Amino acid sequence: MAEASGTARDPEAVSRFVEHFAAQLVEAGLARMPARVFAALLASDAGVLTSAELGEQLKISPAAVSGAVRYLSQVHMVSREREPGSRRERYRVHGDQWYEALTNREAIIKRWEDALREGVTSLGAHTPAGRRLEETLAFFEFVEKEVETMMDRWRAHREKRFGRG
Amino acid sequence: MAEASGTARDPEAVSRFVEHFAAQLVEAGLARMPARVFAALLASDAGVLTSAELGEQLKISPAAVSGAVRYLSQVHMVSREREPGSRRERYRVHGDQWYEALTNREAIIKRWEDALREGVTSLGAHTPAGRRLEETLAFFEFVEKEVETMMDRWRAHREKRFGRG
DNA sequence: CGCTTCTTTCAGAAATTTGTGAAGTTAAGG
DNA sequence: CCTTAACTTCACAAATTTCTGAAAGAAGCG
Structure with missing residues (x-):
């Protein structure tokens, strides 16, 4: 179905997972945008995405990205990084720290x-x-x-x- | 302030607790009416209240009570009982079973x-x-x-x- | 069986929440 | 410093949720 080999990822498969997992998070009480942003990060290969990438992938405005990541970093589910020498912000799921946050x-x-x-x-x-x-x-x-x-x-x-x- | 002795309960003190605790539950993701109904049951002496009592105490319509308890029993946080020989329904928090539900x-x-x-x-x-x-x-x-x-x-x-x- | 009492369902008004566009703010790089 | 890229804030329109009143549905009791 998907060309799951080599380097290319099937954006549709990714999106399917992101939306499905986000839906479960929403059902558990998380707001929609934070849920989608978080799922997108979880499904990214590097575990890191920029605001622009998030906005494009999820088809949402910069404002929506901003609100979602503000919430997510408040509850320590993602951390934000400034990539040095650029005004791009990057957001990361930190393997460890996020389920610690869940139990927190x-x-x-x-x-x-x-x-x-x-x-x-x-x-x-x-x-x-x-x-x-x-x-x-x-x-x-x-x-x-x-x-x-x-x-x-x-x-x-x-x-x-x-x-x- | 409140006559906390003997048998009479101070309805205001009860209400204060109910609303405060319910607010915390809401913040944790529970819907408002279920939260209030649940808190009211938790704060009742017998751990049991009828629909009418809930409606009166919380100043909500029978419809709202109905919706709230339907949800609460679906997730096993309260159980409903028919008091025999009456069409009054009664709702109970069962000490044990409800935090089992929470972890469930x-x-x-x-x-x-x-x-x-x-x-x-x-x-x-x-x-x-x-x-x-x-x-x-x-x-x-x-x-x-x-x-x-x-x-x-x-x-x-x-x-x-x-x-x- | 019909009356009465209680509960549930349902449509809709009101309140809340959500996400956007646009203006505002910050900081990099000339 | 000025320009420009990026993020944030804010007011508002749209969508959703919430709660109610009213009508319909059960079930005891005469």
Whole structure:
């Protein structure tokens, strides 16, 4: 079907993957443009693309690219680089760092925990509702700890299977 | 401020918690009405509320309640019960089952994995992009396994700390 | 069986979100 | 410094989502 050999990539095959994977990300709650930009980076051979390349490949305006990458770098799913001696900006998925970011819903979990703690206090720790909130809180605290050790195990697993990036 | 003793609950304190916690859930990607309904259930003493109670407490129409609980039970965050000999429906957060549901983004992860596998094939497993997708896939497969054992550990931890529900 | 009470469905108004074009800003390179 | 290439910001039009009121659909109870 596609001439998958040598150096040329089939842009259609790439696009199919990008749109399909982006759709899954959208379903999981990511906004559309960030999802598409991220998928495009993930599917690029170098793991790096310029704004212009992103805009062209995804058929979106510079403004849309700008908004998407701003979001993505805020949540550390991509990093931006200035290619020296040029005003072109480049965006990169960093193999490692992005799924670390995924599990780093930490900021979010922390806020859940804060809200729950407040609830326990204001509803009363000795009430049934208070106790339910307390248990929920305990769950998140537990998960938080576990995720940390899980990522350690992943890094070990990864190195064994793929070598040090 | 609130008469937090005895039996009466301060509706304002409850509402404050409900809206605050719901806001966090919304930020994490949940739709507004499901978030509010869920928070209300979580903050209720019995862990159970009828449609009418939800509508009244949250100042929303029966239609909105209906839509929210349909979604919530689809993703197993609440269960619905028919109180026998009445056409009142009741909705419950089940202590245990709901955070199991939270970690059961399984369906979603599975679809991510499918999309990634497709990408590996169509971009070529030997290409740089293909290899990146492969590693990402490996990460999700790893997480999937880990989450399972984590939930086992949680159940043990929970029982020790809170007793069997 | 019909009445009544509760829930669901549906069409549409209102609010929100999204993506664009155009103007504005920054910095490289003469 | 001035020009120019690149990115960003902003206001707005379009698309989408959200919630409601109203009508239709179940199911207990007489």
